[in-house]
Amino acid sequence: MLEVKGLVAGYAGSEVLQGIDLVVHDREGVIVLGPNGHGKTTLLRAITGLLPPSAGQVLLNGKDITRWRPDVIAAAGVVHIPQGDLLFPEMTVLENLVMGAYNRATWSERNVRLGHVYELFPWLKERGGQLARTLSGGERRMLALGRGLMSKAQILLIDEPSLGLAPLTTQQIYASIQTVKESGMSLLLADENANHVAGLADRVYLLETGMLVREGPADELLRDKALLESYLG
Amino acid sequence: MSTQFVQAVWGGVLFGSVYGLMALGLTLVWGAVRLLNLAHGALFVVGAYAAYWVVSFLHLPILVALPFGVLAAAAFAYLMHIIFIRPVIGKPGFDNSTLVATVGISIAVSAAALLIFNPQYKVVPPVLSGSTIVAGVQITYQGLLVIGTSLALFAIVYAFLTYTRLGMAIRAVSQQTEAASLMSIPVVQTYGIVIAISGGLAGLAGVLLSPSFFLSPNSGFNPMIQALIVTIFGGLGSVRGALVAGFVLGVFESFVEVFYGVGWAQPGVFILIILMLIVRPNGLFGIGEVKRL
Numbered sequence: 001m002l003e004v005k006g007l008v009a010g011y012a013g014s015e016v017l018q019g020i021d022l023v024v025h026d027r028e029g030v031i032v033l034g035p036n037g038h039g040k041t042t043l044l045r046a047i048t049g050l051l052p053p054s055a056g057q058v059l060l061n062g063k064d065i066t067r068w069r070p071d072v073i074a075a076a077g078v079v080h081i082p083q084g085d086l087l088f089p090e091m092t093v094l095e096n097l098v099m100g101a102y103n104r105a106t107w108s109e110r111n112v113r114l115g116h117v118y119e120l121f122p123w124l125k126e127r128g129g130q131l132a133r134t135l136s137g138g139e140r141r142m143l144a145l146g147r148g149l150m151s152k153a154q155i156l157l158i159d160e161p162s163l164g165l166a167p168l169t170t171q172q173i174y175a176s177i178q179t180v181k182e183s184g185m186s187l188l189l190a191d192e193n194a195n196h197v198a199g200l201a202d203r204v205y206l207l208e209t210g211m212l213v214r215e216g217p218a219d220e221l222l223r224d225k226a227l228l229e230s231y232l233g
Numbered sequence: 234m235s236t237q238f239v240q241a242v243w244g245g246v247l248f249g250s251v252y253g254l255m256a257l258g259l260t261l262v263w264g265a266v267r268l269l270n271l272a273h274g275a276l277f278v279v280g281a282y283a284a285y286w287v288v289s290f291l292h293l294p295i296l297v298a299l300p301f302g303v304l305a306a307a308a309f310a311y312l313m314h315i316i317f318i319r320p321v322i323g324k325p326g327f328d329n330s331t332l333v334a335t336v337g338i339s340i341a342v343s344a345a346a347l348l349i350f351n352p353q354y355k356v357v358p359p360v361l362s363g364s365t366i367v368a369g370v371q372i373t374y375q376g377l378l379v380i381g382t383s384l385a386l387f388a389i390v391y392a393f394l395t396y397t398r399l400g401m402a403i404r405a406v407s408q409q410t411e412a413a414s415l416m417s418i419p420v421v422q423t424y425g426i427v428i429a430i431s432g433g434l435a436g437l438a439g440v441l442l443s444p445s446f447f448l449s450p451n452s453g454f455n456p457m458i459q460a461l462i463v464t465i466f467g468g469l470g471s472v473r474g475a476l477v478a479g480f481v482l483g484v485f486e487s488f489v490e491v492f493y494g495v496g497w498a499q500p501g502v503f504i505l506i507i508l509m510l511i512v513r514p515n516g517l518f519g520i521g522e523v524k525r526l
Contacts, residue, residue, distance in 0.1 A: 050411060074417035086412035088405050099405050103417045107398055151417065 001026045001186050002047070002078070002155050007056035009046035010210075015054065016042040018210040024155060029187040029200045031218070034207030035232055040190035041083050043207070044157045047188075048080040049073045060154070075103050077154030083163065085144035089133035093124055096132050096143055100150025110150065117146040120176050138169035145176065155186040162196055170196065194228050206231050236369035241491035242484070243367075247376045249483025250383035254438045255460035256467065256475040257390060258431035264470030265407040265427040269328075272313060272335040273435050273460060274453030275342035280306035280436025281443040281452060282346055285355050295358045299440050306436020311429040313338055318428065322421055339453070346450035357443035379441050386434065387476045394472070403427055407470075466506055468516030478517055482506075 002024040010016040016039045024030045034040050045051040047058050049070035058066045065073055074080070088096050097117060101110035118125040121142045127135075132143060141161065148156060161177060162170040174196050181187055181200055191197050197204075201218035208231060214221065221227065255273070262270045284302030287293050317334040321327050361374035394400040405413040406423045414420050438456065446452065463482055467474025482502055489501035509517070 048415065050414070069419070070411075070414040071417045071419045074415050080415050082412065082415060086409050086415070088408040088412065090408055091401075091404060095401060099401060099413075099416050099418075102398065102402060102405075147416070 001028070001061060002188065003057075003059040003062075004043075004047065005057040005059070007043070007046055007053050007058065009042055009051055009053040009056075011051075016210050017046060017053075019056065020210075020212055022205060022212060024186055024188050027184050027186055029181050029189070029202045029218075030205065031197045031201040031203070032188070032190045032205045032207050032212075033192065033194055033197075033228075033232065034190075035192055038207050039210040040192070040207060041159055042210075044080060044082075044159050044188070044190055047073075048078055048157060050080070050082075074151065075105075077152060078157065079148050079151050079153035079155070080157045081144050081148040081159065081161075083159040085140045087132040087135075087140055087143060087147070089131070091132055092129050093132060093135070093143055094128035096147050097124065097150055100147035103151060106150065106152050113150050117149050120149070120179060121146050137164055138166065138172070141165060141169070141173055142176070145173070145180075149180065153185065155188060156180065157188045157190075159190050160192065161189070162191070162193060174200065192232060194222055194232065198222055237491050239368040239370045241488045243370055243372060243376075243487075244491065245484030245487030246380055246480065247483070248487055249480035250380040251438070251442055251456070251479075252459050252463045252483050253476050253479025254379075254383040254386065254441075255435065255456045256463035256479055257387060257472065258434035258438075259457075259460045260464045260467070260470055260472060260475045261390070261427055261434075262431045263464065264472070265403050266318070266424045267327075268318060268331050268335075268428075270335050270428075270431065271332060271457070272310075272338040272342070273431070274455075274457030275339040276306045276310050276432045276435035277439035277442075277453035277456055278342055278346060278448075278450065279309045279432075279439070281357060281439035281448050282350060282355075283436070284440040285350075285357050285443070285448060288358060289355075295360050295440075298357075299360060299437075302440040303433045303436045306439065307429045307433035310432020310435075311425055313432075314425045314428040319421060319425070322424065342453075343450040350450070352450065355443075355448040357440065357448055359444035360441070373445075375441075375444055382437070382441060383479075386437075387472070391472060399423075399426065462502070462506060464516075466509060466516055468518040471516070471518040474516055474518035481517075 004020055004022040007017055007020040008015050020043060032040055032043060042051060046053045049068055052067050057064055060076055060078060065076060088099060097114060098110055101107055101113055106113060124143060124146050135143060161173050165173065178199055187200065189197060189200065201222065204216060204218050204221040205212045206214040259270060259273050262268050280302040283305035284298035287298035287301045288295055318331055321330050359375035361378050364371050364373040394404055402418045402423055405416065405418060406420050410420055463478045464475060466482060467478030485505055486498050486502050490498040
């Protein structure tokens with residue numbers, strides 16, 4: 001599905017990612033675990049074109065999508081739910097969701113897709129007319145997820161779904177991601193907390209200072225408390 | 234009602250819709266692209282001369298010239314986007330380089346109009362001729378057309394931004410550019426569309442207003458300055474602000490002119506604006522940096 005080879009990317013000459021090799025197979029849940037500031041966000045941004053990589057390749061189903069524009073990558077089905085949610089603040093909840101279906105392929109079926117998103121987050125339906133900037137942190141995260149699901153995603157890239165949320169909301173968010181995964185979606189999730197992702201993960205990569213230092217099946221790696229402790233602190 | 238009063242209201246509403254029409258395009262581009270387009274007056278001139286050319290050289294009726302003028306100005310604006318705006322999008326110094334470029338385009342368009350046509354005032358025929366007298370004041374049908382067109386365009390632009398796929402995409406791009414691109418919205422292409430729409434609006438203003446103000450290579454300058462004032466008064470980037478501010482300033486200027494003389498009209502407007510900006514530095518619909526289209 002998604003393959004990353006020797007990816008190097010960063011800001012103004014100083015590379016954050018030092019050659020990343022990573023694979024997400026069809027219907028697989030892959031977690032990139034790493035402490036803050038080690039390149040998780042940079043990795044996702046480099047994959048979806050927000051930060052064009054300086055070297056390496058990104059392949060989607062074998063096709064080279066490196067250095068495509070972000071809107072073209074999104075249209076190809078690589079859907080990125082970014083850090084900080086990046087909602088459209090002066091648009092309503094409904095308008096935000098509808099923008100997720102902007103692509104020609106999904107625009108005509110946006111009402112059907114709305115139905116699916118409402119099943120996952122019934123709350124979004126009641127608050128359709130509310131401006132996004134008036135939402136609470138947890139509500140924003142759900143809207144960002146819902147908006148991402150409005151598109152025809154082949155793979156979802158989610159950047160730290162629990163960032164800044166209360167424990168109860170965090171549980172809800174991961175439960176909904178679980179539901180999405182069970183529907184057959186491929187996932188690439190960046191996180192810094194091993195406990196949250198246990199149910200979602202098929203495979204785990206450990207990211208340290210811009211390099212993937214470990215890779216393995218989730219039930220093996222996530223059980224190794226000593227290893228996780230040494231990487232994540 | 235006294236003739237003076239009717240005169241002031243008529244003049245005010247007419248000026249107001251003219252200002253609003255020019256300010257609409259300017260505020261759209263600022264709101265979506267964060268581009269202060271100082272070539273907006275040049276687009277006015279392109280539209281007006283294009284219509285003049287169709288009428289005087291092709292001898293076609295003004296109703297053919299009108300859409301031609303609008304399209305010519307829109308095409309010119311799009312070309313300007315491709316050559317001067319697009320290459321610097323997202324680069325440091327975008328503000329400065331586009332400011333200089335759009336001033337340069339204004340000068341170039343004036344010079345080109347001078348070379349191609351000559352400095353004499355040109356007459357563009359009105360779409361509607363004739364007039365009627367209300368309470369001793371001459372109400373031109375062209376004036377009524379300008380008012381109607383301006384109001385209709387505000388309604389159309391508002392509905393376009395609120396309900397259509399492209400209009401919503403324009404708002405999305407203006408509010409969160411990065412998220413817009415993650416929604417598969419082609420950001421730079423959307424900028425181009427907004428600039429072309431804005432050009433078409435300026436061109437339409439040019440064709441509709443030239444019968445009342447005559448046409449010369451520098452005709453676009455005053456309407457653009459007024460549009461800038463209206464846009465700042467209403468709040469940069471606000472469509473509603475442009476409409477309200479257009480009429481407030483138009484009516485105010487007209488009343489000052491009728492009751493205190495022409496000499497006070499411009500100073501009066503500036504005094505009002507200075508006072509208003511002291512109270513609300515972000516304009517009437519003071520949305521500042523946070524709220525956009």
